[in-house]
Amino acid sequence: MAVSASTGSQQKSGLLPKPRLTVAQIFTMSFGFMGIQFGFALQNGNTSRILRSFGADVEHLPMFWLVAPLVGMIVQPIIGHYSDRTWNRFGRRKPYFLTGAILSSLALVFLPNSGALAGIIPALWIGAGMVMVMDASFNIAMEPFRALVADNLSDNQRTMGFSIQTFLIGLGAVAGSILPEWLAGSGFSMEAGTDGVADNIKYSFYIGAAVFIAAILITVFFSKEYPPKEYEQYHGKQEGTHEKSGLSAILRDFGNMPKTMKQLGLVQFFSWFALFSMWVFTTDAVATHVYGLSGEYSKTVEYNDAGNKVSSAFGVYNFVAMIYALFLPFIAKQFGRKMTHAFSLVAGGVGLISIYFLKDPSMLKFSMVGVGLAWASILAMPYVILSSSIPPGKLGIYMGIFNFFITLPQIVNGLFGGWIVKNIYNGEPVYAIVLAGFFMLCAAVSVLFVYDEGWVKIKEEKLINIKTNTQG
Numbered sequence: 001m002a003v004s005a006s007t008g009s010q011q012k013s014g015l016l017p018k019p020r021l022t023v024a025q026i027f028t029m030s031f032g033f034m035g036i037q038f039g040f041a042l043q044n045g046n047t048s049r050i051l052r053s054f055g056a057d058v059e060h061l062p063m064f065w066l067v068a069p070l071v072g073m074i075v076q077p078i079i080g081h082y083s084d085r086t087w088n089r090f091g092r093r094k095p096y097f098l099t100g101a102i103l104s105s106l107a108l109v110f111l112p113n114s115g116a117l118a119g120i121i122p123a124l125w126i127g128a129g130m131v132m133v134m135d136a137s138f139n140i141a142m143e144p145f146r147a148l149v150a151d152n153l154s155d156n157q158r159t160m161g162f163s164i165q166t167f168l169i170g171l172g173a174v175a176g177s178i179l180p181e182w183l184a185g186s187g188f189s190m191e192a193g194t195d196g197v198a199d200n201i202k203y204s205f206y207i208g209a210a211v212f213i214a215a216i217l218i219t220v221f222f223s224k225e226y227p228p229k230e231y232e233q234y235h236g237k238q239e240g241t242h243e244k245s246g247l248s249a250i251l252r253d254f255g256n257m258p259k260t261m262k263q264l265g266l267v268q269f270f271s272w273f274a275l276f277s278m279w280v281f282t283t284d285a286v287a288t289h290v291y292g293l294s295g296e297y298s299k300t301v302e303y304n305d306a307g308n309k310v311s312s313a314f315g316v317y318n319f320v321a322m323i324y325a326l327f328l329p330f331i332a333k334q335f336g337r338k339m340t341h342a343f344s345l346v347a348g349g350v351g352l353i354s355i356y357f358l359k360d361p362s363m364l365k366f367s368m369v370g371v372g373l374a375w376a377s378i379l380a381m382p383y384v385i386l387s388s389s390i391p392p393g394k395l396g397i398y399m400g401i402f403n404f405f406i407t408l409p410q411i412v413n414g415l416f417g418g419w420i421v422k423n424i425y426n427g428e429p430v431y432a433i434v435l436a437g438f439f440m441l442c443a444a445v446s447v448l449f450v451y452d453e454g455w456v457k458i459k460e461e462k463l464i465n466i467k468t469n470t471q472g
Helices: 005-012 023-053 058-065 067-083 094-117 123-152 155-185 199-222 228-235 247-255 259-290 301-335 337-357 361-387 392-402 404-423 430-447 453-471
Strands: none
Touching (some): 023 094, 023 123, 023 301, 058 067, 067 123, 067 392, 123 361, 259 301, 259 392, 259 404, 301 361, 337 430
16 A cells, blocks of 8 residues: 655654645635735735825836835744744734734725825825835735645645645735726726825725735634644654744854755745836836836826736736646646746746837736746745755744845845936836846746755655555
8 A cells, every 4th residue: 555755754753644634724724815915916016106106206116115125034034933933822823914914904005095194204205114014014914824834734735735825816916906907997086186196096905905804814713723732743843943032043044044945045036036127117117118108107197007007917917827826736746846937937037028029008918928827836836845845843934034035136126226227228117127037037047956855755755655556
């Protein structure tokens, strides 16, 4: 009789095999991520035009977006570190979900109303502050979700777990992306009011706040976490959970990060540099390169129309990602996790570069198909590869530290991206999108050199099962 891969290795170590979760249980466990991504989609698709309506220049946009990765770099390792050590009547990871959801929803309500709140402090700076609060809160809610999947699922179910999480991310992102244009088509005004933000944007953010809270509460109330004693039956005595906590422990773990994480760091750098450029510059790239707008165009109806087209196109890439995520476990099983990720990143790179050749804004959705394949894989495959190389007691902290490789490229882009657009690209942001495409291709090459420890274990244990069946 054959022994399953994860069960065989756990029995050798004296650990109980983790119970297999049903698809419904995995959906419930990750449902809150749908709400998080609903909020992220509103932020990614609309922050630039909100800040532009408050007076930000296009070359200064990366500096305002820079706040988000800086906050994430600080918040995620801290949340990961303490969530590894938390257990109370709400659970281990759940207290962070709930706290982040409440703060995020408040920020979603206040950001589009920054103009109405302006007084001594200009609306632009209030808006930038709300972006910072929003991103910090998103990170508080988001980071423990990655660790929760690794906590509850065996190696054999983790690809499915992260893929379902990516599907729900896509579902939330599609809804958040298309909402502003749908509200505009339903009669909400696209004219910037006295406070600088159109009604279709405002009400999109209000709806986003409600969806965010509701989705998180479903995970909090209807998913399970293993209490410490039961957790140790599946993972063993947890390394590091009883060590002295604090900054020194975080720095020590940072210095001892697994080799696989370091290799994935380069892949993440290229991938997230490209994504940051896409989120920051696509609206202005389409407005100038496709619509042909120039001068002081940021408060015009045409600019808002370009922004709606971009937001809807972002909905396309999220929809593609949502569907593609369901196929990732099967593709990865056939071709390996690294080859699957490399193919997806190539598709994303080609999609971004193709934007340069567009003449009709309605064609933008076709470029976003390739981006959707890349986005689904970026949200799943690096975490699947990484989770197999991390000690169970360090899942939270290392998932948080891994965020460093997401935030660092965004910080680099934020510091230099706007200057490059202004001084090298002569104020034409479409070239930043082309560079983003080439960076996606670089990420595809880099992932081929990553050591995937979990995939090696799965292959080895398959060979053991074949030999066991043959001998039987």
